[in-house]
């Protein structure tokens with residue numbers, strides 16, 4: 001028996017389609033990508049699991065939106081969990097981080113987050129205006145929060161199943177398409193089975209977390225939907241990538257202004273900036289600061305000089 005058939009294709013996103021029904025789906029498995037997030041900080045277990053589910057959800061949603069730029073999902077809490085952030089780009093590069101305080105060993109998801117907000121940002125990254133939606137958190141899991149958000153903002157009915165542990169994060173999404181959609185092939189002259197959506201959701205509800213985390217996409221789909229005709233598309237890779245850079249940090253310091261930068265450097269040797277996502281440290285000494293502002297002086301637009 002070939003063991004490769006029994007483990008999920010690592011760090012991949014699979015899209016699938018019900019051939020006879022207007023339903024589409026996606027499956028994501030995060031392995032090395034997820035561990036790259038975890039090895040950079042020591043997250044408490046419950047926070048780690050919530051963040052893993054949010055990471056899987058971000059990939060599923062980014063794939064659904066077919067966006068070019070990046071999607072940022074944030075859970076902002078006023079409990080012990082202050083902030084969870086996951087960013088996923090249209091080409092499936094992912095990064096994530098979290099802020100919390102105190103002991104997270106006790107309490108449910110809702111208690112740890114308290115009265116919170118869920119923020120979704122779509123940044124086209126082409127200079128265009130980002131879209132941001134902010135709602136109060138409704139739900140006692142990442143999947144519920146996402147579903148509630150989507151039921152308010154999207155016309156398409158969407159359901160999510162998510163799971164995460166210290167090694168893997170995974171998720172499945174089902175979306176009910178309009179009968180007239182392009183994805184629902186035009187050969188369907190017959191009205192589809194009105195009960196198909198409900199049945200697909202009920203079957204997906206039987207999924208156990210271990211199955212979602214550990215089964216390959218093909219096996220999982222066959223197990224759930226062996227009576228349906230499903231088209232499973234080729235996998236797309238998902239990788240960990242942090243978009244921080246020394247240049248971006250320098251730009252941020254330039255925006256702080258020379259006075260502020262000089263006053264920090266009057267007290268210490270270096271300005272140290274630390275990326276929350278990947279743990280990369282960037283150091284700027286007095287010479288670096290000098291160069292940074294010399295560069296900046298070249299830049300101001302000519303209309304400001306009269």
Ligand SMILES: [Zn+2]
Pocket residue numbers: 242243244245275276277278279280
């Ligand atoms: Zn970084």
